[in-house]
Amino acid sequence: MSSKKISKNILSIFILLLSAILCCWLYFVVQNRQVHKLVYFWDNTEKILQLSKSNEILQSKLVVKNFEQEADLDNDLLKENYQLINKQLLITEDDKILWQSPADWQVDSFVLADADNDGVVDINLSVWKPGNFGTSQPFWVKENDMSIKNHFFVFNLVDNQVKALWQSSNLEKPNCEFLLADIDNDQKNDLVVIEGEYGDNASCQGKYLAIWKWNDWGFSNYWRSLPGEFANLQIEANNKQNYITINSVSF
Ligand SMILES: [Ca+2]
Ligand SMILES: [Ca+2]
Ligand SMILES: [Ca+2]
Numbered sequence: 001m002s003s004k005k006i007s008k009n010i011l012s013i014f015i016l017l018l019s020a021i022l023c024c025w026l027y028f029v030v031q032n033r034q035v036h037k038l039v040y041f042w043d044n045t046e047k048i049l050q051l052s053k054s055n056e057i058l059q060s061k062l063v064v065k066n067f068e069q070e071a072d073l074d075n076d077l078l079k080e081n082y083q084l085i086n087k088q089l090l091i092t093e094d095d096k097i098l099w100q101s102p103a104d105w106q107v108d109s110f111v112l113a114d115a116d117n118d119g120v121v122d123i124n125l126s127v128w129k130p131g132n133f134g135t136s137q138p139f140w141v142k143e144n145d146m147s148i149k150n151h152f153f154v155f156n157l158v159d160n161q162v163k164a165l166w167q168s169s170n171l172e173k174p175n176c177e178f179l180l181a182d183i184d185n186d187q188k189n190d191l192v193v194i195e196g197e198y199g200d201n202a203s204c205q206g207k208y209l210a211i212w213k214w215n216d217w218g219f220s221n222y223w224r225s226l227p228g229e230f231a232n233l234q235i236e237a238n239n240k241q242n243y244i245t246i247n248s249v250s251f
Pocket of ligand 1: 071072073075076077078079093
């Protein structure tokens with residue numbers, strides 16, 4: 001056997017061994033992925049979200065995502081029904097359809113809460129849709145980006161009509177999940193989101209926990225976590241303090 005052939009065989013064995021080690025390591029990593037429930041609270045001195053040492057928070061209130069909710073947002077003493085069916089939001093009152101989201105929108109979730117803190121409860125939507133804008137394109141924009149991206153829309157219900165209060169263009173980081181609650185105890189709601197990155201087919205992998213604040217013309221980022229793997233955003237309250245609970249993956 002020539003020395004060239006021996007070297008080739010050694011190289012093949014080395015590559016095989018390396019592949020086997022890599023497979024074992026990958027298997028070990030996947031097997032050891034652990035999902036932890038993390039609890040965060042707002043530290044007003046440091047102005048950051050801190051991880052709570054105690055994971056046991058008494059649940060006096062739980063803010064979670066809803067797929068169906070009743071509320072009288074236009075104050076006509078008749079409750080509207082808000083229902084998310086097949087990624088479409090349907091608003092009915094007294095069995096009459098008041099509004100349904102356009103067919104080319106995929107509504108991930110909705111939250112009824114006062115996003116702009118004007119005392120009026122708003123209809124907040126996380127929407128995947130083609131086109132860079134909301135319902136209207138600014139006249140100075142000649143070409144619209146028709147890829148499907150994530151948007152955050154805020155609407156009001158006035159006299160049985162849905163009116164846009166604020167509509168984002170394509171979000172730089174999609175919101176995989178969102179909720180609204182006062183996190184920093186200033187008596188104003190904050191927008192709490194799990195931000196992700198764009199994947200295939202409007203998928204969203206939660207990568208950051210972030211807090212945004214309404215600033216009269218839109219939302220400004222107030223705080224963002226380091227990158228991680230996040231899911232299942234909820235808000236729990238205890239002793240007039242709101243806590244963010246979230247699932248995070250670690251190894
Ligand atoms: Ca009503
Ligand atoms: Ca409002
Ligand atoms: Ca607040």
